[in-house]
Amino acid sequence: MKTALQGLFALALLSLPGFAANAADALPWDGSTQLVLVVTDGWDGTQGTLQRFDRAHGKWKAVADPAPVAVGKNGAAWGYGLNPRQDPLQDDAPQKREGDNRAPAGVFDLGTAFGYAPHADTGMPYLATDADDWCIDVEASPLYNNLVNARKVGANAVKGSSEPMRRDLHADGDQRYREGLVIENNPRNTPSKGSCIFAHLWKAPGEPTAGCTAMAPATMDAMLAWLDPKKHPVFVLLPRAEYARLKTDWHLP
Numbered sequence: 001m002k003t004a005l006q007g008l009f010a011l012a013l014l015s016l017p018g019f020a021a022n023a024a025d026a027l028p029w030d031g032s033t034q035l036v037l038v039v040t041d042g043w044d045g046t047q048g049t050l051q052r053f054d055r056a057h058g059k060w061k062a063v064a065d066p067a068p069v070a071v072g073k074n075g076a077a078w079g080y081g082l083n084p085r086q087d088p089l090q091d092d093a094p095q096k097r098e099g100d101n102r103a104p105a106g107v108f109d110l111g112t113a114f115g116y117a118p119h120a121d122t123g124m125p126y127l128a129t130d131a132d133d134w135c136i137d138v139e140a141s142p143l144y145n146n147l148v149n150a151r152k153v154g155a156n157a158v159k160g161s162s163e164p165m166r167r168d169l170h171a172d173g174d175q176r177y178r179e180g181l182v183i184e185n186n187p188r189n190t191p192s193k194g195s196c197i198f199a200h201l202w203k204a205p206g207e208p209t210a211g212c213t214a215m216a217p218a219t220m221d222a223m224l225a226w227l228d229p230k231k232h233p234v235f236v237l238l239p240r241a242e243y244a245r246l247k248t249d250w251h252l253p
Helices: 002-014 217-226 240-246
Strands: 034-040 047-056 059-062 067-070 076-078 103-115 126-128 133-135 147-149 179-183 198-201 213-215 234-239
Touching: 034 240, 047 213, 047 217, 067 217, 076 234, 179 217, 198 217, 213 217, 234 240
Parallel strands: 034 234, 076 103, 103 126, 198 213
Antiparallel strands: 034 047, 047 059, 047 067, 067 213, 103 179, 103 234, 133 147, 179 198
């Protein structure tokens, strides 16, 4: 019985679009048919490009030209997502930690879209934020790395967090979170491994972030409208050399 069930499971996996024929090479995102790829110049680079890809019949195809983005003020660092763990000591690469001002590198699920407007042109789950919405970046909090509303969890629960989701109301009209999307780094919400990682609008073209990926409104609008949760979209961020090294093994475009 066990052998038969294993065989049926393997056949089901192989039926997923783009799933690796060799089970030993299978990766958590092999069933994804949408991929957002960000490539930067190096671990300390603050600039990069974002390009969107669809997959059909096992092959990735670009659906848009590369667009400029900005990442962390200190570049990137290996994050905690879907990809096999990389040894940062092997190539002197940094490991993501809270407050390091680095964008997490790797392959990640995409979560909730959010913004100031009541509705958004996207198929992703959408959170219309208000003045009581926060993302908790306090490592000692049981709500670390969670989007919460102070009316539900209480004012004390958001005390000390530096991540109000309505930055226009809490940070002198800041529009960076007018449109955004959660990048699922640290899905287990482990303290110190990084919190509140988003794709969001940039404050000014090319201006780096505290660890998110920032872009022009047109780039964000196109990405949100294109994303389809039924296609299990993933977000990939890698320095150029790491992308070249891992492209084949990770089944990337």
